[in-house]
Amino acid sequence: MTNVRTGPRVLELYAGIGGVAASGANVVAAIDHDEAAHRTYTASWAHPAHRLNLVSVRAERLAAFEADVWWMSPPCQPFTVRGARRDLDDRRCESLVHLLDVVRVVRPRALILENVPGFEGSQAHAAVREALDGYALHERDWCPSALGVPMERRRFYLVATAEPVEPTIPVLPLRPLAGFLDARPDPAMALDAGFLDRFGDALHVVDADDPRAVSACITGAYGRSPVYAGSYLRRDGGLYRFSPAEIARLMGFPAHLALPTDVRRATKLLGNSLSVDVVRWLLGEIGALGRRPTPGAPLR
Ligand SMILES: C[S@@+](CC[C@H](N)C(=O)[O-])C[C@H]1O[C@@H](n2cnc3c(N)ncnc32)[C@H](O)[C@@H]1O
Structure with a gap:
């Protein structure tokens, strides 16, 4: 620094x-x-x-x-x-x-x-x-x-x-979502079957490979509130939450941002x-x- x-x-x-x-x-x-x-x-x-x-x-x-x-x-x-x-x-x-x-x-x-x-x-x-x-x-x-x-x-x-x-x-060309994602999806971010059973129909899902994909606003409630707090990611045949590092990139933060290791805490800080x-x-x-x-x- x-x-x-x-x-x-x-x-x-x-x-x-x-x-x-x-x-x-x-x-x-x-x-x-x-x-x-x-x-x-x-x-x-x-x-x-x-x-x-x-x-x-x-x-x-x-x-x-x-x-x-x-x-x-x-x-x-x-x-x-x-x-x-x-x-x-x-x-x-x-x-x-x-x-x-x-x-x-x-x-x-x-x-x-x-x-x-x-x-x-x-x-x-x-x-x-x-x-x-x-x-x-x-x-x-x-x-x-x-x-x-x-x-x-x-x-x-x-x-x-x-x-x-x-x-x-200015209105600048949309950058592909894939450029903001981790190299590989983190298994800890995968949505489990119970979550999908309860909320699957209400989730806003974006496709990692879609060059026109735009995530909904990720708020401090993401991860706590299943719907209306941000989008989910379809990738490699699975459904995932955005990881804190991915949210940080979308928000424009550099890689050295020292977020807490706890995912919920990190997500709350980023979402606010x-x-x-x-x-x-x-x-x-x-x-x-x-x-x-x-x-x-x-x-x-
Ligand atoms: C909407 S967030 C702003 C986040 C910030 N712009 C950023 O880039 O992360 C509001 C912030 O105000 C802080 N805050 C709220 N009330 C405050 C107070 N009375 N004194 C100092 N900080 C306060 C919260 O802790 C929170 O971090």
């Missing part, structure tokens, strides 16, 4: 396993309160990762990182279609509400927030927009499948900058993370992967 990155300084909040760090951005610090995520983060990335609860972090502490760009991926459960959608009444929104007060004080040069599509139009969304008064806002859903990744992961992104930016996303391809594209579009801008100048 070396840390020779240059470019605008990025603060990765709700850092998880480091979807922003994996993009190549010059992350100067990361914060997350979860122990397993923190262990993976510190074993994978050279810059400091702080295990802290953001609900009470002080403005001075975040300002001291002198970051140009703040990245925020707050918990999505208050906004998911399958959850209770309690929005700001969900306690998991408390840290976001606190951070919005901090943002009003520190005013980073740019801020990107990522969440599930259900965030759009929520009370939390309105609170974010209010706190970002004076910034130019650009909001839209992005999916890595547009960048040629054979996996759906549509997410809402809000980009706040000093000057208006209009990030564009970010599409690194989209992060890289978006940061590139706002000029946050290049040289550090001159002080006071807009990022673009």
